[in-house]
Amino acid sequence: MKEKIIGEIRKYRDEIMQISRELYEHPELSEEEVFAEKLLTDHLAAHGFCVEHGICKIPTAFRASFKGEKPGPKLAFLCEYDALEGIGHGCGHNLIAAMSFGAALGLKAVLNETGGEILVLGTPAEETNGAKVTMAGEGIFDDVLAAIMLHPDGQSKESGSSLALDAVRFRFYGRTAHASSAPEKGINALDAVILLFNGINALRQHVPDDVRMHGIIAKGGLRPNIVPEYAEARFNFRAGKRKTLNEVVEKAKQCARGAAEMTGASVKIDYYELSNDDMVTNPVLGRLMSENFRFMGETDLQPACREMGSMDMGNVSHVAPAAHGFIGLGDKNLVLHTREVAERTVSEQGQRTAERGACILALTGYDVLSSTKVQEEIQKTFLPV
Structure with a gap:
């Protein structure tokens, strides 16, 4: 046959x-x-x-x-x-x-x-x-x-x-100001994104070997002399099991919330593509x-x-x-x-x-x-x- x-x-x-x-x-x-x-x-x-x-x-x-x-x-x-x-x-x-x-x-x-x-x-x-x-x-x-x-x-x-995959978008909202003459009146959304990256980089030491975290700054401001009121980062988070991935993503979200708190910005977190299971x-x-x-x-x-x-x-x-x-x-x-x-x-x-x-x-x-x-x-x- x-x-x-x-x-x-x-x-x-x-x-x-x-x-x-x-x-x-x-x-x-x-x-x-x-x-x-x-x-x-x-x-x-x-x-x-x-x-x-x-x-x-x-x-x-x-x-x-x-x-x-x-x-x-x-x-x-x-x-x-x-x-x-x-x-x-x-x-x-x-x-x-x-x-x-x-x-x-x-x-x-x-x-x-x-x-x-x-x-x-x-x-x-x-x-x-x-x-x-x-x-x-x-x-x-x-x-x-x-x-x-x-x-x-x-x-x-x-x-x-x-690897299971989550594609997560972090959108930070601040306030514009002249970056030189009135920086104290601005809230820098890009600073929040940079703090997010630093937080995730610190997180790498405390995750299992099968975890992968890689991201980009999708939007970071218009001009150097304008305090960025909006900045956006996109990350792929991956892990060998869905349970592990869910735990890692929640920690990354906490990093984002902390970055917003530190800078005075606000943050919205969502998924820009559908998630894959392992x-x-x-x-x-x-x-x-x-x-x-x-x-x-x-x-x-x-x-x-x-x-x-x-x-x-x-x-x-x-x-x-x-x-x-x-x-x-x-x-x-x-x-x-x-x-x-x-x-x-x-x-x-x-x-x-x-x-x-x-x-x-x-x-x-x-x-x-x-x-x-x-x-x-x-x-x-x-x-x-």
Whole structure:
């Protein structure tokens, strides 16, 4: 049966690569992926998938479904397709979408034997707000037994964990005055921002090793001779677990309140992007995905580890069993978010990676849908956070 799936994917290798190349040639920023959404849904509809556009009130999100003749669980392949400003598909989201599309076609060929339902979910804006956050919160994954995807990288890695992320904005409000002739009449909002940075820098000594805190001064004043009445800092706070992150962010907020108190400014604190939870790989899905990497000839599969970045797939993993592996592009020195990665996705190596990744995903899906024992193991090992 696995050979049938692989053969089906190879039959559509040109269409799979066409999708990757067209996305590469038409890069779209987060929440602007109109071309990508239409391209993917048109191809899925042509293969008999029932398509819903704009799910969760996100214009460029979609759900495509195909049911087998026998009942069974739902399995979701996830597509990402937003690009990076000035770089294009330097994170390889064009390959992610192509691999999930190809996996759906491969698994569809045996769905009447296995039973169940295939979902292909279009999840925009991974680089910014992360549509998976909204989709997980609105119940899209509540009845999904397994949600899986692969992400390109320099070399292949098992599905592991990631850092939870909060994107926090600190807005300080003061009062203008002439900085030289009447400085005593001003309240310096920029001073409050600088004190915030000093406070957070002092906080670094008292947080666990997995915590990351990095920020910028987004606005700091107009001219040196005007006391700044408004200043703004934006920070990313990350930690290996959501509980730890919540504690760290509260301490940072206290630093901001103290900075406001010290300068006489006022402060407003909010979140400028949606938060990511830490990725929790389901052990059964992670094991099956790794086995299928090796089945497809992977000889250098790196062990699962904690990725020091963050991903909205983490939110999915808190509401449904999930796995998010990394598939190598043939050069372990490649660095994501570069033009070199974008170019590699449409190379001959990129084509081989797309085909192999589609097979790994589809075979993992087959292992899930074809075995009630596996399904029970997944359910037993899934512990909602």
